Structures are given as structure tokens and as C-alpha cells.
Amino acid sequence: MKFPKSLIEDLHKWGCMKQTGVSLRYMMEFGSTPTEKNLLISAQFLHKELPIRVARRAIELETLPYGLSEKPAVLKVRDWYLESFRDMRAFPEIKDTADEKDFTQMIKAVKVRHNNVVPMMALGVNQLKKGVHFYENLDEIHQFLDRFYLSRIGVRNLIGQHVELHNPNPPRHCVGYIHTKMSPMEVARNATEDARSICFREYGSAPEINIYGDPSFTFPYVPTHLHLMVYELVKNSLRAVQERFVDSDRVAPPVRIIVADGIEDVTIKVSDEGGGIPRSGLPKIFTYLYSTATNPLEEEMEFGTADVPVTMAGYGYGLPISRLYARYFGGDLQIISMEGYGTDAYLHLSRLGDSQEPLP
Amino acid sequence: MIFPKSLIEDLHKWGCMKQTGVSLRYMMEFGSTPTEKNLLISAQFLHKELPIRVARRAIELETLPYGLSEKPAVLKVRDWYLESFRDMRAFPEIKDTADEKDFTQMIKAVKVRHNNVVPMMALGVNQLKKGVHFYENLDEIHQFLDRFYLSRIGVRNLIGQHVELHNPNPPRHCVGYIHTKMSPMEVARNATEDARSICYREYGSAPEINIYGDPSFTFPYVPTHLHLMVYELVKNSLRAVQERYVDSDRVAPPVRIIVADGIEDVTIKVSDEGGGIPRSGLPKIFTYLYSTATNPLEEEMEFGTADVPVIMAGYGYGLPISRLYARYFGGDLQIISMEGYGTDAYLHLSRLGDSQEPLP
Numbered sequence: 001m002k003f004p005k006s007l008i009e010d011l012h013k014w015g016c017m018k019q020t021g022v023s024l025r026y027m028m029e030f031g032s033t034p035t036e037k038n039l040l041i042s043a044q045f046l047h048k049e050l051p052i053r054v055a056r057r058a059i060e061l062e063t064l065p066y067g068l069s070e071k072p073a074v075l076k077v078r079d080w081y082l083e084s085f086r087d088m089r090a091f092p093e094i095k096d097t098a099d100e101k102d103f104t105q106m107i108k109a110v111k112v113r114h115n116n117v118v119p120m121m122a123l124g125v126n127q128l129k130k131g132v133h134f135y136e137n138l139d140e141i142h143q144f145l146d147r148f149y150l151s152r153i154g155v156r157n158l159i160g161q162h163v164e165l166h167n168p169n170p171p172r173h174c175v176g177y178i179h180t181k182m183s184p185m186e187v188a189r190n191a192t193e194d195a196r197s198i199c200f201r202e203y204g205s206a207p208e209i210n211i212y213g214d215p216s217f218t219f220p221y222v223p224t225h226l227h228l229m230v231y232e233l234v235k236n237s238l239r240a241v242q243e244r245f246v247d248s249d250r251v252a253p254p255v256r257i258i259v260a261d262g263i264e265d266v267t268i269k270v271s272d273e274g275g276g277i278p279r280s281g282l283p284k285i286f287t288y289l290y291s292t293a294t295n296p297l298e299e300e301m302e303f304g305t306a307d308v309p310v311t312m313a314g315y316g317y318g319l320p321i322s323r324l325y326a327r328y329f330g331g332d333l334q335i336i337s338m339e340g341y342g343t344d345a346y347l348h349l350s351r352l353g354d355s356q357e358p359l360p
Numbered sequence: 361m362i363f364p365k366s367l368i369e370d371l372h373k374w375g376c377m378k379q380t381g382v383s384l385r386y387m388m389e390f391g392s393t394p395t396e397k398n399l400l401i402s403a404q405f406l407h408k409e410l411p412i413r414v415a416r417r418a419i420e421l422e423t424l425p426y427g428l429s430e431k432p433a434v435l436k437v438r439d440w441y442l443e444s445f446r447d448m449r450a451f452p453e454i455k456d457t458a459d460e461k462d463f464t465q466m467i468k469a470v471k472v473r474h475n476n477v478v479p480m481m482a483l484g485v486n487q488l489k490k491g492v493h494f495y496e497n498l499d500e501i502h503q504f505l506d507r508f509y510l511s512r513i514g515v516r517n518l519i520g521q522h523v524e525l526h527n528p529n530p531p532r533h534c535v536g537y538i539h540t541k542m543s544p545m546e547v548a549r550n551a552t553e554d555a556r557s558i559c560y561r562e563y564g565s566a567p568e569i570n571i572y573g574d575p576s577f578t579f580p581y582v583p584t585h586l587h588l589m590v591y592e593l594v595k596n597s598l599r600a601v602q603e604r605y606v607d608s609d610r611v612a613p614p615v616r617i618i619v620a621d622g623i624e625d626v627t628i629k630v631s632d633e634g635g636g637i638p639r640s641g642l643p644k645i646f647t648y649l650y651s652t653a654t655n656p657l658e659e660e661m662e663f664g665t666a667d668v669p670v671i672m673a674g675y676g677y678g679l680p681i682s683r684l685y686a687r688y689f690g691g692d693l694q695i696i697s698m699e700g701y702g703t704d705a706y707l708h709l710s711r712l713g714d715s716q717e718p719l720p
Binding site: 258260261262263264265267269276278279280332334336337338339340341342344346348 | 696699
């Protein structure tokens with residue numbers, strides 16, 4: 001796709017401007033009173049902030065190493081970013097509620113346009129992988145992908161939060177995407193049920209999962225983020241245990257989840273006895289496209305219309321992206337393994353909500 | 361103490377020479393046939409290698425930041441290093457078994473001279489700590505201490521190994537310090553008993569400890585090293601649990617130890633429910649002299665004759681030095697915590713024994 005020279009110049013100008021981060025707490029406090037005036041302020045902020053973030057990423061997409069920028073899939077993603085930048089910059093000054101409603105529709109459409117960025121980028125990187133044999137060389141690519149996806153999480157969160165504030169009938173205790181009284185145990189229960197069902201579907205059975213913690217404990221967080229992370233971790237654990245005990249007479253030991261509430265953090269540990277990962281193999285698990293399953297991506301995947309297949313394993317994106325979600329609100333994800341025994345994943349969620357969005 | 365100029369010049373010359381590392385496997389294979397000829401070769405190697413390592417550390421001791429080099433305790437340690445360097449360099453060429461026996465006595469005495477280096481350096485750093493308020497500034501000091509103590513572990517291991525090879529009645533399956541069929545569960549059992557006794561002594565009671573693993577599994581390692589590490593970890597866990605449940609009606613939950621044998625690694629996990637450490641406090645636990653107990657070091661400690669008190673806590677050296685022992689043979693020590701719940705310590709021991717000694 002071709003874009004006018006003036007747009008490209010505008011892109012580079014906006015790509016150099018300073019980004020402004022928001023904390024979960026601020027989003028929650030601001031969004032708790034979604035008056036017309038506040039929605040106007042929010043829209044005006046996004047009108048200035050989103051083009052900066054989008055431009056930064058669009059520029060980076062043009063300067064990737066090893067010829068990654070020229071892969072068709074990556075060019076497609078770049079086009080999406082340029083179209084969205086153009087749409088945002090073309091939108092006139094937001095002066096009243098009517099403007100604000102139009103703006104909200106526009107950014108909602110932007111979000112939809114970018115729905116398949118992850119599998120599309122994955123396709124591009126996959127094409128690159130064929131020519132490069134060692135993950136060590138891909139360090140620059142991995143760092144780029146971390147920045148890229150972390151930024152994407154932020155943009156989609158800001159857009160989604162703003163759009164959701166227009167919901168006339170929000171669920172109880174919810175401020176946009178944020179559930180002010182989220183029960184981590186309840187989210188963990190739901191996520192483990194989802195993970196167990198696809199395990200059943202793939203293997204015909206699924207190991208037990210025990211969840212320990214205070215069922216009455218709640219704190220403000222974005223449930224969809226937590227669901228995604230716990231789902232990924234439990235999926236990995238179930239697969240490891242299932243494959244380890246498939247030919248065994250012994251009953252597969254349960255996966256254990258502990259939900260701990262501290263002062264600074266809420267920590268969720270997912271422990272399995274799936275045999276563990278050798279220490280030498282551990283750095284690889286956070287790299288993109290490392291997977292111990294066969295890659296389900298197909299080259300024929302039609303650009304722009306691909307549905308992301310729901311599979312047990314194979315993308316190699318689950319752990320790195322889960323870690324980005326954890327870090328987005330000031331938390332972290334750590335994986336420790338005991339070769340020959342099992343693996344423990346520690347999801348740290350910042351309880352205070354004071355962390356500013358990380359802005360790569 | 362004053363040393364001749366010629367010695368100082370010799371020191372700087374040897375301090376620049378390249379160090380040579382040895383792997384556990386090599387030590388084991390070489391030491392399995394402690395013939396007179398092999399002992400001669402070993403002595404000749406040490407005669408060349410030890411002065412290089414000792415000189416490197418002596419030179420570093422003179423150039424420490426923040427005036428640490430001028431602290432009386434540090435000057436004392438430096439004197440020990442210079443005396444030992446002098447003794448080694450003054451020793452003539454080792455030509456026969458008689459020379460070799462004399463050499464062995466000489467390095468045995470060197471090892472004794474350096475017995476109290478850790479508490480003496482700790483005293484010096486403690487004196488420094490009074491003038492500096494933030495641990496961040498002490499990063500350079502911490503890195504120095506890591507190199508310094510890691511090197512000391514190596515020197516003492518090489519000396520001790522050589523001396524022990526002269527033992528006419530070595531214990532079964534032992535090659536010097538190395539037990540070729542060491543049972544990690546047995547060592548863990550002994551270490552936990554020791555830790556529980558001092559917990560009893562200090563608190564009047566001690567939480568239970570459960571150890572899980574294959575009791576028949578063995579691999580070659582240095583039992584004293586493993587004992588030291590497990591002892592430190594269990595001591596910390598017992599203390600955390602004891603203090604958390606001291607006023608509680610509930611029975612203190614047991615500390616759980618898992619011994620896992622993999623292909624690359626043997627991993628020992630020590631898990632407690634002692635309430636955990638906040639994520640913000642975690643980096644501090646590997647710094648020297650960070651301790652949540654009162655420091656038992658006294659300024660009046662008589663130089664050179666101080667006995668290291670056996671206490672439950674207070675030095676702030678247990679974890680950093682345990683980690684050095686783990687790394688010495690290619691392993692590692694990682695601590696993860698769940699604030700509000702408990703802490704897991706993972707001791708990775710390289711099973712293959714191929715790692716060269718790290719030579720800082």
C-alpha cells in the first residue's frame with residue numbers, strides 16, 4: 001500500500017514525541033465517573049497519545065534486521081499501523097460529545113483492524129526463522145517483539161477502556177475493563193476449566209487441578225488479562241503432566257495453584273510435576289516461536305481473515321506474551337524448573353496499581 | 361606488616377598471569393589414582409597456580425573503593441594473603457616425594473592461616489557500612505566480595521583436595537573431598553537435623569521438615585559444600601516459619617524439601633510457608649551484610665583468634681556465599697518468594713561435573 005509523502009513525514013514527527021503513561025489506579029479513578037466531560041477529556045488525551053504510540057511502532061517495523069521488514073506479513077502489519085495513524089491524524093479536533101462519540105467509533109474500528117497482528121507477525125518471523133538457525137542471533141528480533149507487543153497491549157487497553165466506559169450497563173464493580181473487586185481465585189478457576197477442556201479435547205483426559213487461597217480476597221485488576229495468563233500457564237502444565245504420565249500406571253499428580261495476597265503483590269504460583277525443563281533449555285521458553293509442539297501456522301493463511309486457531313500448543317507465544325501482560329501493570333512472570341520433577345511458574349501482580357504503563 | 365619491595369613486584373607480576381581452572385570431573389578422575397607420581401604432578405600444578413590466584417586477590421584488596429582497603433580488618437586480611445604468597449613463592453622447585461610432602465604441609469598451613477577470612481572481611485565491610493546508607497552504592501563492593509569469596513572457595517577446595525589425597529584411609533567412595541556416590545537426600549537429612557537443633561536452641565521448638573526424593577539416587581559431589589548450602593536455606597526457612605507462627609494457635613506448616621534428579625542437574629527445592637519476602641526486598645537478600653536479624657559481630661573481636669559463632673541468623677552472608685558454592689561447580693541458587701505466603705529456594709547442582717571452576 002502506498003501512503004502520501006506528507007503522511008510519512010507526519011509519522012516521523014509524531015514517532016519522536018514523548019509518550020505519556022497511565023497507571024491502573026489512575027484509569028480506575030478517572031473512569032469511575034464517566035461523565036460526558038470526563039469522556040471528552042479522555043478522548044482528547046487519546047487523540048494526542050495514540051498516534052505517538054502507533055507511529056513509534058510503524059517506524060520500527062520499517063527498520064527490522066535480517067530482512068524481516070520486507071516479509072509480506074510484516075508489510076501487511078505495517079500497512080495496518082499506517083492506516084490507523086492516518087485515521088487518527090485525519091480526525092478533527094474533538095470539541096463536543098458528538099465529536100467524542102465519533103472518535104470512539106473510529107478508535108473502536110482501529111482496534112478491530114489490528115485484531116490479528118500477533119499471528120500475522122508470527123507468520124513473518126516464522127518465514128525469517130527458516131533462514132536463521134540459532135535463537136541467539138534472534139536476540140534483537142526478540143527484544144523488538146517484546147517492545148512491539150507490550151506497546152500493543154497498552155494501546156488496546158487504552159482504546160478498550162475508553163470504549164467500555166460508554167457502556168450504559170456496566171457489570172457491577174467494573175470500571176471499563178477493570179474489575180475493582182476481582183477475585184483472583186475465581187478467575188483462576190475459570191481459566192483452569194478452560195484449559196482442562198482443551199486438554200480433554202486433545203488427549204481425552206486432563207489432570208486434576210487444586211487451587212489454594214483465600215476465596216474472599218479481591219483486588220482491582222483486569223480479569224481478561226489474568227485469565228489469559230493463568231490459562232497459558234495451566235495449559236503448559238497440563239500438557240507436560242499429561243505427556244509425562246500418558247503411558248504410566250500411576251495417576252497423574254494434580255497441578256497445584258496457590259494464590260497469595262501480600263502487601264505489594266498478589267502472587268499466583270502454578271506448580272506441576274510434569275518432568276521439568278533442563279536448565280540449559282530455560283532461556284528458550286521466553287523466546288518467540290520456540291515451541292516443543294509442531295507449529296500450526298500455515299503459509300496459506302489468508303492475510304487479514306485468518307482466525308487464530310485454538311490449540312493446546314504450538315505457537316510459542318504463550319509465555320512471552322503472558323509475561324508482557326504481567327509486566328504491563330507492574331508485575332512479572334518467572335518460571336523455575338526442576339529437571340526430572342516439574343516446573344513452577346510465579347505470576348506476580350502488583351496490588352497497589354501505582355505502576356505507570358511501561359512505554360517502550 | 362611491611363613486605364619487601366621485591367615481593368610486591370613479584371606479586372604484581374603473578375597477579376597478571378592467567379589462571380587455570382579444573383572441573384569436578386577432572387579432580388575426581390585425577391585423584392582416583394593418588395600415586396606418588398600423580399601427587400607430584402598435582403603439587404607442581406598448585407605450586408604454579410595458587411600464587412596466581414592469591415596474588416590477584418591481594419592486589420584487589422589494595423584497590424577497594426570507599427576507603428575499604430584502609431580498614432584495619434581488611435589490612436589484616438591483605439597481610440594474610442601476602443604472607444601466603446610469600447610462603448608459596450619461597451618454596452623451592454618440587455622435585456621428589458619428600459619435596460611434595462613438605463609442600464603439602466606448607467599449603468595446609470596456608471589454609472589454616474586463612475580460616476577466618478570471612479568474618480574478618482565482614483568486620484571490615486561492617487565498619488564501612490556505618491558511613492554509607494544505601495545498598496545501591498555498595499554494588500561495586502558486592503561484586504568484589506562475590507569474586508573474592510568465589511576465588512577463596514576455589515583455592516581452599518584445591519588445597520583441601522590435594523591434602524586429603526594423602527589420607528591413607530579415605531572413606532569409601534571418596535576421592536579427596538569428592539564423594540563419588542553422594543546421596544543428596546542423606547546430606548539434606550543431616551543438614552536439616554543440624555538446622556533444626558539450632559532452631560530448637562534459639563526458639564525452644566522447630567517446625568517439621570519433610571524431604572521427598574529418591575533415597576537410592578547418588579551422584580558425585582562435595583558433601584560439605586552441599587551440607588553448607590542446604591543448612592543455610594533450611595535455617596532461613598525455619599526461622600521464617602517459626603517467627604510467623606510463634607503466637608499462632610495453628611501448627612507451623614512443615615518445610616518441604618524436594619530432591620529431583622535430572623539429566624543435566626540435580627535440583628533441591630526448599631519450600632516454606634513463612635510469609636514470604638516482598639518483591640521489592642528480594643534483591644537485597646543476596647547482598648552481603650543484609651540481615652533481618654541484629655548483627656552479632658562485635659568490634660572487640662580479637663583479630664585472628666575469633667571463633668565464628670554458630671548462630672541462627674545475623675551475618676547476612678548465608679545466602680550470597682551459598683550461591684557462590686553452588687556456582688563453583690556450575691550450579692546456581694535462585695530464591696523466589698510469594699509475599700504473604702512463603703519462599704521457595706532452588707539449588708541447582710550440575711550433575712555432569714564438566715564445568716570448569718569459575719575464575720574471577
